[in-house]
Amino acid sequence: xxxxxxxxxxxxxxxxxxxxxxxxxxxxxxxxxxxxxxxxxxxxxxxxxxxxxxxxxxxxxxxxxxxxxxxxxxxxxxxxxxxxxxxxxxxxxxxxxxxxxxxxxxxxxxxxxxxxxxxxxxxxxxxxxxxx
Numbered sequence: 636x637x638x639x640x641x642x643x644x645x646x647x648x649x650x651x652x653x654x655x656x657x658x659x660x661x662x663x664x665x666x667x668x669x670x671x672x673x674x675x676x677x678x679x680x681x682x683x684x685x686x687x688x689x690x691x692x693x694x695x696x697x698x699x700x701x702x703x704x705x706x707x708x709x710x711x712x713x714x715x716x717x718x719x720x721x722x723x724x725x726x727x728x729x730x731x732x733x734x735x736x737x738x739x740x741x742x743x744x745x746x747x748x749x750x751x752x753x754x755x756x757x758x759x760x761x762x763x764x765x766x767x
Contacts, residue, residue, distance in 0.1 A: 652737050654699050658692035661706050661744075664732035665695075668724045670716035672752035675709040694749075704733060705743040711750040722746040 665671060674694025694709040706729060712721050726744040733741050 652699070652739070654697050655692055657697045657699055657704055657706070657733060657737060657739070658695040660733050660736050661697065661708065661729045662691045662693065662695045664728045665708055665710065665725050668721060668728055670713050670721040671725060672711045672713045675711055675747075675749035699739065702740055703742050704737070704739045705745075706733065706741065707745045707747060709747045709749050711752050712748055714751050714753045718748055722748065 662674060666674065676694060696707040696709075698705045708725060708729065710722075710725065712718055725746050729744045730741045733739060
């Protein structure tokens with residue numbers, strides 16, 4: 636798969652922004668939203684995984700044109716949050732970050748909720764045994 640880039644020609648040259656850069660910006664903006672547990676592998680992976688710092692574009696699909704971008708995010712939300720509110724905050728945060736950092740106009744931010752995280756399960760306390 637060829638790497639796509641957005642190119643803006645200016646007076647002194649061109650600025651090219653790779654799709655991967657737009658995806659990383661979108662992913663970082665998304666995980667800052669309270670109530671979002673992490674990102675999912677989406678259509679390709681299908682297995683929900685927490686977003687690590689190693690793969691910042693995980694769960695983000697972007698289409699970038701010369702001046703516009705469309706973004707799909709595959710997310711996992713925390714249990715107990717109001718999903719529409721979290722999704723709206725993610726859309727706003729991602730749109731603002733991508734437009735500010737890249738200069739591209741974001742025409743869509745689609746949030747696909749792939750799962751719910753129930754938090755860390757508590758480990759059972761060790762019980763003293765009566766026999767040795």
